[in-house]
Structures are given as structure tokens and as C-alpha cells.
Amino acid sequence: MNIDMFLTLIILLLASIMFVSGKIRSDLVAICALSLLVILNILNTGEALAGFASSVVIMMIGLFVVGGAIFQTGLAKIVSGKLLNLAGTNETRLLITIMLSTSFVGAFISNTGTIAVMLPIVVSLANQAQVSTRRLLMPLAFSGSLGGMLTLIGSPPNMVVSETLEKAGFKDISFFGFAPTGVICLVAGTLLIIFFSKIVLKGKSKGSSKKKKERSLDELAEQYSLAQNLYRMQLGEGSPMLEKSLKELSLASLYHVHINEVRRRQSHKNPFFKTINQEMAGPETRLHINDIIYVSGHFEEIERFARHQKLTIISDDIVEKDSAAAIEQLTTTEIGIAEILIPSNSRHINQLVKHSGFRENYNVNILGIQRKGTYLLNELKEEKIRSGDAILIQGEWKHIARLSLEHEDVVVVGQPAQEAANIPLKHKAPIAALIMVLMIVGMIINIIPAVVCVMIAAIMMVVTGCLPNMESAYKTVNWESIVLIGAMIPMSTAIEKTGAAALLSEKLVIGLGGYGPLVLLAGVYFATSMMTLFVSNTACAVLFAPIALSAAVALDVNPLPFMLAVSIGASMCFAVPFSTPPNALVMGVGKYKFMDYVKVGLPAQILLGVVMVIAIPLIYPF
Numbered sequence: 001m002n003i004d005m006f007l008t009l010i011i012l013l014l015a016s017i018m019f020v021s022g023k024i025r026s027d028l029v030a031i032c033a034l035s036l037l038v039i040l041n042i043l044n045t046g047e048a049l050a051g052f053a054s055s056v057v058i059m060m061i062g063l064f065v066v067g068g069a070i071f072q073t074g075l076a077k078i079v080s081g082k083l084l085n086l087a088g089t090n091e092t093r094l095l096i097t098i099m100l101s102t103s104f105v106g107a108f109i110s111n112t113g114t115i116a117v118m119l120p121i122v123v124s125l126a127n128q129a130q131v132s133t134r135r136l137l138m139p140l141a142f143s144g145s146l147g148g149m150l151t152l153i154g155s156p157p158n159m160v161v162s163e164t165l166e167k168a169g170f171k172d173i174s175f176f177g178f179a180p181t182g183v184i185c186l187v188a189g190t191l192l193i194i195f196f197s198k199i200v201l202k203g204k205s206k207g208s209s210k211k212k213k214e215r216s217l218d219e220l221a222e223q224y225s226l227a228q229n230l231y232r233m234q235l236g237e238g239s240p241m242l243e244k245s246l247k248e249l250s251l252a253s254l255y256h257v258h259i260n261e262v263r264r265r266q267s268h269k270n271p272f273f274k275t276i277n278q279e280m281a282g283p284e285t286r287l288h289i290n291d292i293i294y295v296s297g298h299f300e301e302i303e304r305f306a307r308h309q310k311l312t313i314i315s316d317d318i319v320e321k322d323s324a325a326a327i328e329q330l331t332t333t334e335i336g337i338a339e340i341l342i343p344s345n346s347r348h349i350n351q352l353v354k355h356s357g358f359r360e361n362y363n364v365n366i367l368g369i370q371r372k373g374t375y376l377l378n379e380l381k382e383e384k385i386r387s388g389d390a391i392l393i394q395g396e397w398k399h400i401a402r403l404s405l406e407h408e409d410v411v412v413v414g415q416p417a418q419e420a421a422n423i424p425l426k427h428k429a430p431i432a433a434l435i436m437v438l439m440i441v442g443m444i445i446n447i448i449p450a451v452v453c454v455m456i457a458a459i460m461m462v463v464t465g466c467l468p469n470m471e472s473a474y475k476t477v478n479w480e481s482i483v484l485i486g487a488m489i490p491m492s493t494a495i496e497k498t499g500a501a502a503l504l505s506e507k508l509v510i511g512l513g514g515y516g517p518l519v520l521l522a523g524v525y526f527a528t529s530m531m532t533l534f535v536s537n538t539a540c541a542v543l544f545a546p547i548a549l550s551a552a553v554a555l556d557v558n559p560l561p562f563m564l565a566v567s568i569g570a571s572m573c574f575a576v577p578f579s580t581p582p583n584a585l586v587m588g589v590g591k592y593k594f595m596d597y598v599k600v601g602l603p604a605q606i607l608l609g610v611v612m613v614i615a616i617p618l619i620y621p622f
Contacts, residue, residue: 004042005498011036012491012534019576019594026577026587026594027480030487037494047497051489055451056112060485060581061477062454063116066436068476069461071120072468073432080125089129092194098122098136099143099190106147107154107182109443110450114144115582117436123589134201137590138600139193141582142574146189149182149568151175157541157570161563164545170559180619181564181612188611189572192604200599230260231302232314235291239310247283255305256379257297260365260394261335264291282359296367297378337367338400341411342389348409354381362403364395432466478588481577488578492535502543517557517622522613524548524562528569529609533576540570557622564616572608574601 015033018024034051037043051057070076087097098118106114122140126133148155152162152175166172235241241249251257259281287293292314295302306313342348348356358364369376369383370390376383385391390413393400404412435457442453458473460466467473496502512523524544532540544566552559573579577587577597586592 002498004040005500005503007040008037008042008494008498009500012495015491020598025480027483027487030484030491030578034487034490037490042494042498043490047493048490050493052486054486054489055449056489056581057482057486059112059451059454060116060482060585062451062458063113063585064477064482065458065467065473066439066454066461067116067120068473069432069466070117070436071124071476072472073429073466075429075432075436076120076124077128078429079121080128083121083125084128089131091129091131091135092198094125094129094131095136095139095194095197096190098125099139099146099193102140102143103147103150103186103190106144107150109440111144111148111155112581112585113440113443113450113454114147115141115585117440118144119585119589132201134590134592135197137586138201138583138592138596139197141580141586142193142601142604143190144582145571145573145580146186148571149185150179151182152178154178154182155567155571156538157567160538160541161545161567164549165559165563168549168559173560173563178564178567181568181616184615184619185568185572185608185612188615189604189608192607193574193600196600196604201596231295231297231299233293233295233302233306233311234314235287235289235293236310236312237289239287239289241287241309241311242289243286245283246281246285246287251305252379252381255297255308256301257295257305258365258380259285259293259295260367261294262287262291263294264288281365282363335395336397336400337392337394339413340391340393340403341413342385342387342391343408343411344387346385346387346409348385349387351385352381353383353385356385358393362395363399364393364403366391367394368392428464428466431464432461435460435464435466478585480588481584484578484587485581485584489536492539495535496539496543517552517555517561518613518617520551520555521561521565521616524551525565525569525609525613528566529572529605532570532573533579537570537573537580541566544570558620561616561620561622564620565612568612568616569609572605572612574605576601 011033015029018029019026034043034048038045038048083094083097083101087093102114102118105117118140119137122136123133125131126136145155148158152158152173158173158178162173162177246259251259262281262285281293293311295305297305302313305311353366353369356366358366366380367377368391369380369385370392371386371388391410393403395403400412403410439453439457442448442456443450462470462473467476512520528540528544531543535543545563548562548566549559552562574583575598577583577592577594583597583601
């Protein structure tokens with residue numbers, strides 16, 4: 001053993017201890033280990049930084065952006081709703097549905113791409129089913145690898161072993177040649193992962209958490225009965241309101257209704273981009289033909305208002321309205337609602353709403369007042385503001401955020417900036433779906449590299465407005481996972497460069513040849529499985545495939561079982577977060593520690609290995 005090999009193994013051991021302890025962040029441990037390899041001259045600067053230029057890391061960044069857009073547009077909620085209807089809210093049925101559907105997709109595209117597409121869908125599904133994401137995301141990551149064993153293109157090690165057989169003069173493996181063992185691997189792996197994840201991955205359901213002080217937008221809409229008090233109306237030809245300002249019209253005194261917002265279509269704009277202009281209704285707002293106005297008031301007054309002013313009520317189905325519909329009408333990424341509280345020392349106490357200056361000073365409208373359990377929604381201008389009132393306001397998010405700075409006079413409940421970021425861009429969902437499908441098709445047909453497909457998809461998500469801006473795109477990326485993978489890739493380079501991987505593989509595999517083919521098969525499988533904890537699965541397959549083939553030829557037995565053992569052993573890597581990109585993808589979102597992977601993944605990986613060592617010779621005899 002040379003000195004570089006010894007130092008590399010020591011650094012790997014120390015890093016593993018730090019990972020297991022969990023006292024230091026995983027990404028920081030990985031960066032420190034990488035720095036030591038450079039300082040000790042085991043890796044040069046180019047080799048050390050190669051991980052951050054790796055196509056895997058670049059693809060992960062792009063897939064985080066694509067996943068963020070799928071979530072932002074509400075597409076994840078739509079798809080997860082379909083899965084929820086199929087599986088119900090039973091946690092075991094949810095796990096089975098998620099893992100099998102993910103495995104099916106993973107049979108045809110890379111497991112990294114599969115998990116990135118499914119990640120936002122499963123997070124949305126967990127929220128709707130009130131199940132902790134911790135219980136679902138790690139099984140999701142593992143299922144992508146399980147599905148990859150069903151086809152030739154499902155996993156890189158599959159293609160490596162097929163090519164190795166072909167070059168050695170044996171028949172290569174067909175597209176579905178892996179399916180017989182792959183199905184057993186999928187069934188056994190799914191059962192094992194569900195079993196261990198239910199024991200180890202504890203997490204409170206969404207419904208069991210303590211209620212937050214601030215209420216969600218949906219809860220606010222329901223509390224203030226906004227759905228029963230809000231109407232959309234359109235201005236047509238001949239309306240007396242055309243080209244007049246709201247100040248001139250004096251609608252509140254004439255009809256006891258209040259115009260909250262005006263939306264105006266901009267047909268000249270590119271259809272991929274924003275086509276609706278939203279404007280808060282103010283005294284100087286002028287109305288044009290085909291404008292859609294959002295009006296609150298009693299239905300009888302709304303009808304009288306529409307009749308006199310020659311307006312078309314777009315929706316008067318009061319019974320069918322719900323809080324979600326009201327939120328969709330009242331909020332966008334620019335405009336939203338929030339609740340404010342009036343403290344006892346506020347200067348607004350005893351002021352009439354019309355004299356309070358909320359619209360003039362902060363550009364926000366008052367939609368309702370909650371006072372001692374009673375909700376006031378109509379004719380608010382003449383209402384006096386009292387200490388302890390909770391007031392529902394609507395305005396641009398930036399103005400609501402500015403209002404939150406007025407601590408002495410009002411207290412804004414919640415975080416306006418965070419709420420604005422969470423508003424789904426539902427009208428962009430079809431575009432996000434199209435981009436996602438084209439990305440998947442591009443990865444399947446493989447005309448251009450998968451990483452290019454992903455980056456083009458990420459760019460299109462921003463350009464078409466599925467994500468509001470580049471800042472939103474950057475926020476979707478879990479940088480801890482990116483740094484962890486980027487820093488650990490050079491570690492595998494160091495293990496290979498110093499000869500540690502070759503020495504270990506040759507000693508373990510060749511040394512078992514004298515004990516018969518079954519023992520050799522077990523040695524090949526578990527040596528590959530152990531090595532993949534530290535070296536990429538593709539590198540493991542490249543390393544072990546020729547050694548396993550030579551050992552099989554020396555024993556004069558069928559080499560196919562040994563090559564399948566290499567492929568499956570290299571692909572089934574569950575025990576550490578950096579062994580595969582999918583494991584790293586879910587780490588931050590699921591709030592997993594290093595030991596969570598060890599507790600769930602290691603026993604599942606070992607027992608699955610036992611199953612496959614028994615099953616492979618039964619399907620493909622020696």
C-alpha cells in the first residue's frame with residue numbers, strides 16, 4: 001500500500017466518521033476532505049474541481065429548477081391530486097403507488113431525472129395527504145434505482161456490463177434482458193424499503209403540528225367568507241363607467257359596493273409571457289372596454305349595480321364558490337391579501353376607514369374587519385377602526401411588506417414576501433407540463449446529451465414565466481446537496497487514482513474463486529455494492545465487470561449471472577446520501593441526516609443483496 005493510498009483511506013475514514021456523527025454539516029465535511037486531498041498533493045487543482053464541472057452536478061442544478069417550476073405552476077398539485085385519488089391517504093398505499101410509478105418512469109430515463117420530476121409531485125402529495133415528507137422522499141429516491149434494473153437504458157451499469165460482454169465475444173443483453181431479475185429486484189426492494197422506512201423515518205403528519213399563529217391565504221379567505229362576497233364583472237360597450245375614474249363614479253355611496261381590482265388583457269404580448277395586467281383599484285383608476293373588475297358587496301346590490309352600469313357578471317354561482325377560488329381571484333404573484341392587527345397605541349383607532357389613509361399612503365384596500373368574532377365585509381368606509389381589530393387588506397405584495405414596517409400602528413400577520421413566492425402560477429401549468437414532457441422525450445431518444453436537455457428545460461421554465469425570475473430559479477436549488485455531490489466526486493477519483501479500488505476489488509473477487517460459483521457470485525455482488533458507497537456506480541461497473549468476467553471464464557461457468565451481479569450491486573446503493581444524485585436530491589427537502597440513510601438504506605441494501613444472490617442463479621444458471 002503506497003502512502004497516497006493510505007492517506008486517501010484515512011481521509012475517507014475520517015469523513016465517514018464525521019458524516020455518521022452528524023455534528024458538522026455534510027457539505028462542510030465534504031469540502032474539508034476535498035481540501036485535504038489537494039493539500040496532500042493526492043489530487044491536483046483540476047481534479048479537485050472537476051466534480052463541480054461534472055455533468056451530474058450541472059444536471060442536478062437544472063433539475064432543481066425544473067422541479068421548482070413544476071411546483072410553482074401548480075402542476076405538481078394537479079398530478080399529486082391524481083395520485084391521491086388513486087392511492088387514497090393510507091400511508092402504505094401511498095408509498096407503494098409512489099415507488100411503483102417512479103420505478104416505471106425510472107426504467108426509461110435516468111434515475112436523477114426521474115426523481116427530479118417526481119420530487120415536487122411527492123412533496124405536494126404529502127401536503128395534501130397530511131403525511132410527513134420524511135416518510136416518502138427517501139423511498140422515492142431509492143425507487144428510481146430499482147426501476148433502472150428493468151431495461152438496458154435504465155441504469156449506466158446495465159450498459160457497461162452489456163458492452164463488456166459484447167467486447168469479450170459473448171452475446172450482449174437485449175433491451176428487456178434485465179427485466180426477469182429486475183422485477184424480482186423491484187418487488188423485493190420495494191417491500192424492504194417500505195418496511196425499514198416505516199420503522200426508522202419518524203415524522204409528524206402535517207395535521208399533527210401545532211397551529212401557526214398566522215393563517216394561510218386559504219384560511220383567511222374562508223374566515224372572511226370572501227367567496228360569498230366577491231364577484232367578477234366585465235365592462236361592455238355602452239357602459240356609463242367607460243373612460244371614467246372611480247372617484248368620478250362614487251360607486252360606494254350609490255350602490256354600497258367596492259371595486260378591489262382591475263384586470264386588463266394585453267393581447268399584443270407574446271402568449272408565453274404575462275398577458276394580463278393587474279391593477280389595484282384606486283380613486284384615479286380609469287376603466288376601459290372589456291376590463292374585468294373584482295367587486296365585493298351584497299348580491300342584491302351587485303345585481304342592481306350591474307344592471308344600471310350595463311356590466312356582465314362573469315360568475316354569480318355563489319353556492320359553488322370556495323375559498324380556493326376566492327384566493328385565485330384576489331391574489332397573483334404581484335398582488336395578494338394579508339391580515340393586520342390594530343394595537344392599542346395605534347393612531348388609526350377611532351378613525352373612519354375612509355379617513356385611515358391605507359389606500360392613499362400604502363396603496364392597499366380594506367376587504368374586511370374581524371371584531372370580537374364578527375366579520376364586517378360591506379359598507380366599510382363608514383366603519384370606525386377599533387383597538388384589537390383584525391383587518392384583511394389587499395394590495396401589491398411590496399406595499400404589504402412596506403406596511404409591515406409600521407410596527408407602532410399596525411402589525412402584519414405572516415410574511416408577505418414568503419406568501420408572494422408561494423402563489424402558484426396556475427395559468428403556466430400547461431407550459432410547464434409541455435416543457436417537462438419534451439425534456440423526458442429528449443432524454444429517452446438521446447439525440448443530445450441528457451444534461452443539455454435538462455439545462456434547456458430549466459432555461460425555458462424561466463423564459464416562459466413558469467418561474468417568475470432568475471432569483472426564484474436560484475432559490476429552488478438545494479445548494480447543500482450540490483456542494484456535497486460536487487465535493488465527493490473527486491473523492492472517488494482519488495480512490496481510483498491511488499489504486500485502492502483496484503486492489504480491493506481484485507483481492508476480494510479473485511480470492512473467492514476457489515469456493516465455487518455461488519460464493520464467487522456473492523463476493524462479486526457485495527464487493528461491488530460496498531465499493532459503490534464511495535465510487536460512482538458507473539465507475540464500479542467499469543472496474544468490476546472485466547474482473548468478474550475473467551473469474552467466470554476461469555471457472556468455466558456462465559458469465560451472465562456474474563455480470564448481472566455487478567450491474568445490480570453497482571445500482572442498488574442506498575446507504576449514503578452521496579452514493580447517487582437522487583439520494584442527494586431528497587436530502588435537503590426531507591431534512592435527512594447521514595445516519596437516516598445508514599439506518600434505512602444499509603439493511604435494505606444488504607438484504608436485497610441476499611435475495612438477488614439467491615435469485616440470479618435460479619433465473620440464469622451457472
